[in-house]
Amino acid sequence: MGFTNSSSTQTPLPKLQLAIVFLIQLTEPIAATVIYPFINQFVISTGITGGNEKKTGYYAGIIESAFFLAECFTVMLWGMASDRFGRRPILLLGPLGLCLATLCFGLSTQYRELMIFRSIQGAFNGNIGVSKTILAELSDSTNIAQIFSLAPMIWGMGVIMGPSIGGVLANPEEQFPSTLGKIALLRAHPFFLPCAVVALFAFLFFLVALIGLKEAKIDASTRLNPGSLVKSYGAIQKRPSTSTLCSTMSSTSTLDVDVESDQETVLASDSEDEEDLKVDVEPPATLKSILIPEVLLPIANYSLIALLDSSYTVLIPLTYTTSVPAGGLGLTPFHVGLILSVWGAANIPFPIFCIPRLIKRFGARTINFVGVCSFLVGFGSLSGLSMLASAFGHANWLVWALIPVQFLFSNTVGSMAYATAQIFVVNGAPSKSALGTTNGLCQASKTMARTFGPVLATSLFSLSKERDLLGGYFVYTVFMLITLVCLRTTMTLPIEMKNLG
Numbered sequence: 001m002g003f004t005n006s007s008s009t010q011t012p013l014p015k016l017q018l019a020i021v022f023l024i025q026l027t028e029p030i031a032a033t034v035i036y037p038f039i040n041q042f043v044i045s046t047g048i049t050g051g052n053e054k055k056t057g058y059y060a061g062i063i064e065s066a067f068f069l070a071e072c073f074t075v076m077l078w079g080m081a082s083d084r085f086g087r088r089p090i091l092l093l094g095p096l097g098l099c100l101a102t103l104c105f106g107l108s109t110q111y112r113e114l115m116i117f118r119s120i121q122g123a124f125n126g127n128i129g130v131s132k133t134i135l136a137e138l139s140d141s142t143n144i145a146q147i148f149s150l151a152p153m154i155w156g157m158g159v160i161m162g163p164s165i166g167g168v169l170a171n172p173e174e175q176f177p178s179t180l181g182k183i184a185l186l187r188a189h190p191f192f193l194p195c196a197v198v199a200l201f202a203f204l205f206f207l208v209a210l211i212g213l214k215e216a217k218i219d220a221s222t223r224l225n226p227g228s229l230v231k232s233y234g235a236i237q238k239r240p241s242t243s244t245l246c247s248t249m250s251s252t253s254t255l256d257v258d259v260e261s262d263q264e265t266v267l268a269s270d271s272e273d274e275e276d277l278k279v280d281v282e283p284p285a286t287l288k289s290i291l292i293p294e295v296l297l298p299i300a301n302y303s304l305i306a307l308l309d310s311s312y313t314v315l316i317p318l319t320y321t322t323s324v325p326a327g328g329l330g331l332t333p334f335h336v337g338l339i340l341s342v343w344g345a346a347n348i349p350f351p352i353f354c355i356p357r358l359i360k361r362f363g364a365r366t367i368n369f370v371g372v373c374s375f376l377v378g379f380g381s382l383s384g385l386s387m388l389a390s391a392f393g394h395a396n397w398l399v400w401a402l403i404p405v406q407f408l409f410s411n412t413v414g415s416m417a418y419a420t421a422q423i424f425v426v427n428g429a430p431s432k433s434a435l436g437t438t439n440g441l442c443q444a445s446k447t448m449a450r451t452f453g454p455v456l457a458t459s460l461f462s463l464s465k466e467r468d469l470l471g472g473y474f475v476y477t478v479f480m481l482i483t484l485v486c487l488r489t490t491m492t493l494p495i496e497m498k499n500l501g
Contacts, residue, residue, distance in 0.1 A: 010142040017138055018147065020213045021131045022154050023205045027095050027198075028128050029158025030165070031102060031121055032067055034198050037167035039063055042191050048111035059111065063118050068451040070122030072444050078127035079440020083433060087134050088215040090127055095206040097124030099199045106195025129443030133435045136426040141497070146356035148422045153351040156415070160345065162198075169194040289430060290438050297492045298424035299442045301368070303449040304486035305417045308375045310453035311479055312410070318461055319382045327386050327465050327472040329395045343407045350412055355419050364420045364497060369490045371417025375483040378410030383476040427497050 035042070039060045043049065048059050082090040098121055105117040132151075139147045171190040172180035180186055186193055320335070322328025359367050385402060389395045422442075429438040460475035470477055 010146075011140050013143055013146065014138050016212060017214060018135070018150075020209050021091075021134050021138075022150065024091060024095055024209055025128060025131050025151070025154050026158050026161075027098055027202050027205060028125050029155050030162040030198055030201060031098055031125060033159055033162030034166040034194055035063070035118075036163050038170035038191050038194070041171070042114070043111065045190075046109065046111040046114065063114055065451050065455070066115055066118045067122035067125070068447050070119040071126045071128070072122075072447040072451065074123045074126030075129045075443040075447060076437070076440040079129050079133070079436040079438075079443070081436075082127070082130045082133060082440075083436035086215050087130055087137075087436070088209075088213055091130045091134065091213070092206060092209055094124050094127040094130075095202040095209070099202040099206065102195050102199040102202065106192035106199075107189055109189075126443070126447075129439040130436060132422060132426075132443070133439045136429075136435050136439070137432075139426075144423055144426070148419055148426075150351055151418060151422060153348055153415075155418075156347060165197050166194045169197060290434050290441060292428075292430065294428040294430070295425070295438055295441070297489060298421065298428045299445050301486065301489040301493060302421040302425055302442055303445040304482065304489060305372065305421050306446040307449040307453045307456075308372075308479060308483060308486060309414065309418070310450040311457035312375060312378050312414075314454040315379075315382060315457050315461065315475070315479075318458065319386060322465075324389050324394060327390070329385060329389045329399060331395060339403065339407075343404075343411065347407075347412050347415070351415055351419060355416055358416065359420065359423075363495065364423050365490065365493045365495055367416045368420040368424070368493065369487065371414055371420065372483060372486050372490055374410050374413035374417070375486070376480055378406065378414065379476045379479045379483070381406040381410060383473040386473070423497070424493050427494070 043059045043063065078090055078094075101117050101120040101124060105114065105121065108114050108117060135147055135151075136144075168175070170193070172183075172186045172193050173190060174181070180193065318328075320329045320331045320339075322330070324330040355367070381402070385395075385399055385406065388399050388402070392398070425438060425442045426435065429435050457475065457479070460478055463469065464474040465472050
């Protein structure tokens with residue numbers, strides 16, 4: 001079962017507005033992952049390790065987690081601010097602040113500076129939840145699946161671009177000695193160039209949004225006038241008086257009237273008796289108003305998916321590059337980078353062309369269930385590939401042949417879980433005015449899960465190998481059990497969605 005539609009015709013996508021919002025969303029994975037190739041060297045260069053390289057991973061891990069922790073602590077504030085002051089101004093602050101913080105991060109020379117500016121990056125990126133609110137306001141029941149199925153593709157593109165920029169442009173004095181290596185600034189700050197490129201992307205996305213992004217949130221005078229009109233993305237719409245997202249999004253219609261800011265406006269009339277109907281404007285939502293099962297259960301599902309995905313993402317290179325005697329595949333970092341890049345690029349068409357059709361055909365909950373099941377395949381395949389490599393003494397042709405199968409049934413199919421999870425969060429919001437706060441809570445919870453997941457995964461991996469727990473495969477078993485818990489949350493999601501159109 002899928003969405004309930006009042007019409008079989010799909011509403012045309014607002015392509016320009018979608019493109020702008022997706023560009024801003026792209027800054028999150030790029031900014032988050034660009035440091036991965038060089039963060040160890042950057043940390044060592046600050047002198048914080050005192051020459052002991054064994055401490056590098058600890059300090060680098062703190063830097064990597066600071067981004068998502070700061071994002072987690074600020075995302076709710078951004079969401080609530082967008083409910084009160086409008087989506088556009090809050091969303092514009094994100095890429096602009098990220099640009100400045102990334103430049104300062106690249107110019108840092110002390111560890112505490114890295115911590116400060118990495119945290120500021122995450123704080124400004126906390127308004128990424130606002131972009132998802134805008135996507136919800138741009139969609140209806142006929143196109144919401146298509147819009148939200150693009151989110152995994154945007155994240156995937158950023159994860160490909162970020163490490164590529166960081167790996168190629170770091171330390172230009174060695175990489176490009178005859179050209180960029182001659183610039184004194186880049187010699188003094190060998191990790192500034194990739195940060196500058198990411199900052200440039202963020203600033204360009206800010207300019208595009210400044211020029212082209214329209215506001216959907218009601219302005220201050222409208223909020224003060226019950227019954228006044230809402231200005232959406234290029235249309236004037238009625239604001240309904242009911243409190244459900246279903247009725248809020250399904251009862252809006254375009255009117256050719258003028259908005260008077262100092263008096264109550266009559267929104268609708270009966271053609272027979274011409275009796276005016278007065279409706280109240282919904283006030284901005286509070287955190288307490290969204291602490292209901294309809295919101296919390298989808299957020300729990302989304303957060304567990306984020307936990308599983310972030311853990312699986314770090315376990316792939318960790319398992320692949322660990323030596324065969326230690327329980328891995330013995331591949332080189334170059335091999336891992338090549339595999340991830342090729343598969344990431346090849347996987348881009350799937351969310352665009354396949355996921356919306358699958359959701360329409362089988363329903364969002366079924367697709368979410370299948371997507372979550374893919375993690376069982378993913379974690380199970382990591383242990384299976386390790387067993388094969390151990391049996392043969394190296395990663396032979398059979399191991400290499402099974403790697404694409406692993407990615408097909410785990411990474412590709414797993415993207416369906418992300419695509420549907422956000423739809424259920426939007427569907428659960430008690431009202432349209434609560435979308436910003438709901439998405440903010442979701443983003444905070446998801447970001448905390450994404451922060452905790454890699455730490456849990458790497459710690460369990462080391463514990464499993466060092467103490468030979470379950471033959472060294474204890475880590476994969478734990479995450480398969482967590483996957484079963486996530487499947488349980490999927491079963492609590494509604495089969496029939498509210499009419500979002």
